[in-house]
Amino acid sequence: MANSGQTRSTTILLWIGGLVGAILIIFGIRALTREKIPVRVTTASLQPLISTVPTTGKVEPIHEYQAHAPGPGVIQKIYVEVNQHIKAGTLLMRMNDADAIARLASAQSTLSGAQLNQQVIGSGGTLEERTHFNQDIAAAQTEQRNAQNDLATEQKLQQQGAASAGEVLRAQQRLQTANTALANAQSHTASRFDSGDQRGAAARLNDAKNNLTAAQAGVAAVDIRSPIDGTVYSIPFSAYDFVPSGADDLLDVADLTKLQVRAYFDEPVIGQLAQGQPVKIVWDARPNVAWHGHILRAPTTVSSYGTRSVGEAIITVDDAKGDLLPNVNVTVTVTVSELPDALSIPREALHTEGANNYVYRIVNGHLTQTPVKVGAVNLTRVQITSGLDKNETVVLGPVMSSQELVDGLQVIQVK
Incomplete structure (x- = not known):
């Protein structure tokens, strides 16, 4: 009986061991055959x-001259052409000077009138007026002397008993009247113009001088000359075109070897930008050419630019040779780090x-x-x-x- 129980236990253990072995074999086979x-x-x-940050920008000249119309008028002649290299002082354009000359003539006439007016006030009147005043004074002085002589005669005759007191009184009244008339004539001459008249005349004279200076400048300004060396890169008007007073950009001159790019970078990359970082510049109109520069001024503030929050940077173009034009849009790529x-x-x-x-x-x-x-x-x-x-x-x-x-x-x- 003991042997029979022992045999059954051994059989069970064998079955269990076989089952575990089979499971291990199955899992082993699956592991070996699992798809990798x-x-x-x-x-x-x-x-x-090399880490870079790209964006777009606009080319600007550093040294530029934009010609303006000195007043409303017609362009008489244009002396230069686009892409022409010029020196400072070169005559660029001449405006029709008819209006300028008319304004100059009017200013000169006004100045002459103001000068004459001040002279009249300072002298006490015109020559005719002064002659008349002097004649009145001379007549009053003559009357005064005659009255003085008559009074002296009447007084002497009264002492001799040949003249009455009434005759002496009438002689005194005549002298008094003559003195008053002389004083009035002299006072009228001296006080015809007061200090207010003199200040007004001086102010009108000063205004007339300023107007003349402006008119002379207007005549000189009909000849428009360049104050800088550079290249003529834009002439949007033609001869005989009418332009209003102060019209911008009659003609543009710039040194095309000294350019900069104004570029706007999105806010997340602003922290990577720094002054001096190298920049590559590409213009779509010349895709096979690249210019190079560096950041002159990194963004310092953030502002809205359309739907973007951006910072403005100024990029100097280091190798501009006149082949990159102002006001064109370019793509700039800043190298923010370079690890060899x-x-x-x-x-x-x-x-x-x-x-x-x-x-x-x-x-x-x-x-x-x-x-x-x-x-x-x-x-x-x-x-x-x-x-x-x-x-x-x-x-x-x-x-x-x-x-x-x-x-x-x-x-x-x-x-």
């Missing part, structure tokens, strides 16, 4: 890493969750999530500052885009 996910791989390598020998990987190999960055390495045929720290970034590559070594293999992604990478996934490399 094909993935594309690359290696971390040392190579130059940076350990980097393609950007598609980098994964980010929140503030954490990681890559997938392949260890014993399985994906291993590996944290890394990053540095400079450009459009295609990212610098790895820690977490990877040179030539270490990392996964770019699955061959089939529908498949997802997860830690521990069994994979096979496909280059």
